[in-house]
Amino acid sequence: MFNHILAPVDLAHIDRLTRALEATADLARHYGIGVTYVAVTTPQPGKVAHSPEEFADKLDAFAKGQASEHGITAAAKTVVSHDPAVDLDHAIREVRQEIGADLVVMGSHMPTLGDYVWPSHGGKLALHAHASIFLVREHED
Template sequence: MFKRIMVPVDLAHADKLEKALALAGDLASHYGAALVYVGVSASAPSSLAHTPEEYAEKLSGFAAEKGKAHGVSAEARSYISHDPTIDLDATLLKAVKETGADLVVMASHIPNVTDYVWPSNGGTIAAHADVSVMVVR
């Protein structure tokens, strides 16, 4: 049913993504699909990585580890943005097309009052992507 599952990840908060990561791995294993872990980072140095190349290496290592854990093919796609907090939705929608994903599995937060003012990333991706999107709480 699914051939390529895109999983947006924030490596700084990978510990909070475990339900979505486990679900993506289980679906990939069940359907024989490949996982594509997508990360968006700034080009400026951060506590996570000093350069875009270092960020890409860390994301690749993360993808390899998760793919091995679920026994499926996995790859990483790193995207660099001037301001990921503003560009995240547009960058993830671009990644859906570029990766050839036919499913997106992404983590979400518990809705709160700010969601009435600013839409959630998961809600925006689900509303605008041309593929199925599973938002996992």
């Protein structure tokens, strides 16, 4: 049914993605397909890494850890942007097309009033990506 999963991750908040990461691994095992974990960083030092190269190394280590822990095939893709919050949606769409992923699995939050005015990253992706989008709620209130 699916050929490849793209899973956006935020290395600074990996603890908030538990359910999305579990769903990603379960789907990858179920369909016998690979996962590409994608993350967006800045060229400037941040709280995760001092450089884009260090960030890419950490994302690669994360992907290898997920592969080992869950028995899946995984890769990592780092995107460098001057404004990750603004460029995230575009970066995910570009990487999805580049790697040929036909399923995106990503964590989501409970909608707030602002989400009705400005759609979430997952909502925008669902409107514009030519792939299935699986939004995983991390916390139910």
